[in-house]
Amino acid sequence: MEKEKIIRGISYALLIFFVLSFLTLLTKEIPFADNFFKSLEVKSFDFRENILANIYGQKRTDNSKLALIVIDDDSMEKLTERYGSWPWNRSSYADIIRYLVKDQADTIFLDFMFLGFHQGNEQKDWDFINEVSKNKNIYIALNFDFRKSEENSELPLELAANLDNKSLSIDFKDFTFTNVRSIIPELMKAASNIVFINYQRDNDGISRRAPSFFVYKEKYYPYAALKIVQDYMLRNNIIGSEKFTITSDNYLVMGSKKTKLDREGYLVLNWHNKSNVEEIPFWKVIEGKVEKGYFKDKIVAIGASAVSLADTKSTPLERYLPGVKIHTTYMNNLLNSNAIKPVDFKFNLLITFVFIFTTSILLFKINSNLFNAISVILLIILYVLFSTWILAKYNLWIDLAYPIFLILSTYTVVYVVKFIRKSQDFEKTYKLATTDGLTELYNHRYFQEQMIANIDTAKRYKNNFSLIIIDIDFFKKFNDKFGHQSGDAVLKQVAGILKKSVRASDIVARYGGEEMAIILTNTNLEDAQITANKICKAVANKPFKLVGGIECKVTISLGVATYPMHGEKPQDLIEIADKGLYNAKENGRNQVGKIPYVEPKQNEENSLEE
DSSP: HHHHHHHHHHHHHHHHHHHHHHHHHHHHHHHHHHHHHHHHHHHHHHHHHHHHHHHGGGGGBTTTTEEEEEEOOOHHHHTHHHHHHSOTTHHHHHHHHHHHHHHTTSEEEEEEEEOOOOOTTTHHHHHHHHHHOOOTTTEEEEEEEEOTTTTOOOGGGSSSSOOOOOOOSSOOGGGGEEEOHHHHEEEEEEEEOOEEOOOOOOOOSBBEEOEEEETTTEEEEEBBBHHHHHHHHTTTTTTOOEEEOOOOOOOETTTTTTEEEOTSEEEEEEOOOOBBBEEEEEEHHHHOOHHHHHTTOOEEEEEEOOGTTTTBBBBHHHHHHEEHHHHHHHHHHHTTOOOOOOHHHHHHHHHHHHHHHHHHHHHHHOOOOOHHHHHHHHHHHHHHHHHHHHHHHHHHOOOOHHHHHHHHHHHHGGHHHHHHHHHHHHHHHHHHHHHHHHHHTTHHHHHHHHHHHHHHHHHTTOOOOOEEEEEEEEHHHHHHOOOOOHHHHHHHHHHHHHHHHSSSTSSEEEEEEEEEEEEEEOOHHHHHHHHHHHHHHHHHHHHEOOGGGGGEOOOOEEEEEEEETTOOHHHHHHHHHHHHHHHHTTTSSSOOOOOOOOOOOOHHHHHEEE
């Protein structure tokens, strides 16, 4: 009897193994399912990168081959008198080039697009162009795009790469462009080196990978960082040929250097094991605050890090990373041969089959549900640790999400429906607890919580935020005339206008009845009033559709208050906004009400300074 039980258990285990193995292969052929698991997999990669960054973060050292100069907020402020407000006149770039040439930098890469002459500063533009023409180690950036034109820009033949693509999967379809975004023609002629800086994030907006080559007019052009590193290695006799080769198994070969590309032709960047590249503020270089010889023989990348310049990327480790650091990370990965190597599909498939079979046997061999659960959890933990160790030791990225999913599927197939229903119930409960059922805006309770949260945040970071309270004019009379169903329709449509008129980070709530409220994060009074006036006009100009196909016009009155100018408590801000709303009503409605005067609070530090 016991023998039959064991045989039956093994039979069931084998049946599950073959069924799930078949489903695994089938899933890979279904684009939707395949994309779903790919999205889970990249999140698991981020998870492992963060673990390793926390472990190895303190052991990182400066990379002696790379340097980074950034235009940060301090530089924009300190150099305004010298170069004007942003965008600076281009004598700034001429100055930095002269300094770096004098300091014997090996390579100077400008991560900016110089699209045209600055009116009134043409002489300074020419100063910059002349410096570029005198130095053969300067790299100027270009962008490809998808515009269609009868006369697409021609590129010099020497910019094309000598690439032999033997890959069975990489066709660079996603990197085939139809046009080049032009820069100053005189600069184009003066520059000895033109590189291409197009960058594509993953579907979730995170930067994990970077391109290798672009295709334009049936020619290959290397990504900026790849070209710069190749030239650096040629000058320093690390490699002896300009030829690139992509092997059948997706290795990019430059001389003795081999770097693994993924199936689409991307280089997967190593974030956890990259050497630090210190960010040197632009102003320090210009004012001679950097040690002489610091840039000697280095590749120097120059780019923007100021958030206001909007050149930031999200990576597995950082939410706001200066775009130029993508280039330096790429360069570092190539120079140190430590880019991430995605494991081949067949190897991942083998691992998946092993785990399906192991889990199936394990679950049928152990009778206790508790021990089954513990065994599965331990198996998953061991696999996570193993995949993280492989990533740390050999820079190998093996799949984590799909094998874990199949381990859990083997154990929890009976509970999947319950799990989904529980998840849906939780989301539904949360939505019911925080949103208004009619307008789908946040409800009053959530609004009050967010007021407190925004005050805490603003107090901590010494920021502003603003509150707008809105009331639909003559709404009771409207309901009496057109009925409550039409009133509900108006509330929904006004709510829709409010949501479209503000940022995703702002909070739009139904305050009560026909009153609504908006919390504008990190917004001063002037900007809040501009937003309020824009909303007021948007509502007044929109024809509202009522029950029965009737259309009518609706107006709103608004009041504004700003933290901490009008108070440091929710009730204080609401009171001021309410008074502004009352003033709007008293002065004819359909307007933003005048804010009553509030005696400013004395600041003890400011009083002493005065």
